[in-house]
Amino acid sequence: DTGVSQDPRHKITKRGQNVTFRCDPISEHNRLYWYRQTLGQGPEFLTYFQNEAQLEKSRLLSDRFSAERPKGSFSTLEIQRTEQGDSAMYLCASSSPVRGVDEQFFGPGTRLTVL
Amino acid sequence: DQQVKQNSPSLSVQEGRISILNCDYTNSMFDYFLWYKKYPAEGPTFLISISSIKDKNEDGRFTVFLNKSAKHLSLHIVPSQPGDSAVYFCAASDGGTSYGKLTFGQGTILTVHP
Numbered sequence: 001d002t003g004v005s006q007d008p009r010h011k012i013t014k015r016g017q018n019v020t021f022r023c024d025p026i027s028e029h030n031r032l033y034w035y036r037q038t039l040g041q042g043p044e045f046l047t048y049f050q051n052e053a054q055l056e057k058s059r060l061l062s063d064r065f066s067a068e069r070p071k072g073s074f075s076t077l078e079i080q081r082t083e084q085g086d087s088a089m090y091l092c093a094s095s096s097p098v099r100g101v102d103e104q105f106f107g108p109g110t111r112l113t114v115l
Numbered sequence: 116d117q118q119v120k121q122n123s124p125s126l127s128v129q130e131g132r133i134s135i136l137n138c139d140y141t142n143s144m145f146d147y148f149l150w151y152k153k154y155p156a157e158g159p160t161f162l163i164s165i166s167s168i169k170d171k172n173e174d175g176r177f178t179v180f181l182n183k184s185a186k187h188l189s190l191h192i193v194p195s196q197p198g199d200s201a202v203y204f205c206a207a208s209d210g211g212t213s214y215g216k217l218t219f220g221q222g223t224i225l226t227v228h229p
Contacts, residue, residue, distance in 0.1 A: 033216065035217075035219075040221065042219030043159065044219070045218065104161065106158030107158050108156065109158055
């Protein structure tokens with residue numbers, strides 16, 4: 001399968017715990033995005049990388065959130081001291097603007113539940 | 116501040132008829148618009164897009180119309196098929212074709228009945 005993969009698919013944690021999600025983009029894609037989706041809403045942009053550089057961060061990304069893409073390939077999103085309001089679907093997408101149109105391909109998401 | 120709005124949470128149509136999904140936006144800087152389809156337990160899948168320099172783009176059964184003066188776009192699906200049943204998201208960007216981050220609407224659940 002050469003699509004975007006995310007791990008884990010589901011995560012249940014207790015409030016105050018730290019969690020880390022991983023995203024593996026399509027191999028030739030140099031852009032990688034993180035979005036968050038809550039029930040009844042569309043995805044909300046969190047941050048994106050071009051290669052290993054983090055180019056933009058949403059104000060939704062509080063100090064408890066950090067994202068990395070150390071070698072310009074896979075990316076991790078860490079949430080420290082989780083809160084119940086962090087419960088959501090976390091979506092990763094990748095793209096390759098060299099194709100002209102920057103079509104973003106989404107992974108299946110990681111569903112986080114904070115108890 | 117909801118910059119992209121899909122005011123119809125759901126739409127139900129008969130197989131073979133036309134489905135029209137609507138989207139409104141408020142940010143006049145948006146210059147590229149996309150529609151995504153999402154099935155349960157999957158990520159959104161790109162469907163069709165349109166640049167602000169156009170007012171219509173067609174791809175098979177799918178056509179997107181853009182009315183910049185009204186800040187409104189719509190997705191037409193003709194003829195509708197049961198496999199089209201999914202959540203449809205409208206999205207917008209201010210980065211042109213190399214658009215970067217997307218701003219999504221809330222989604223519309225489309226149900227196509229056989």
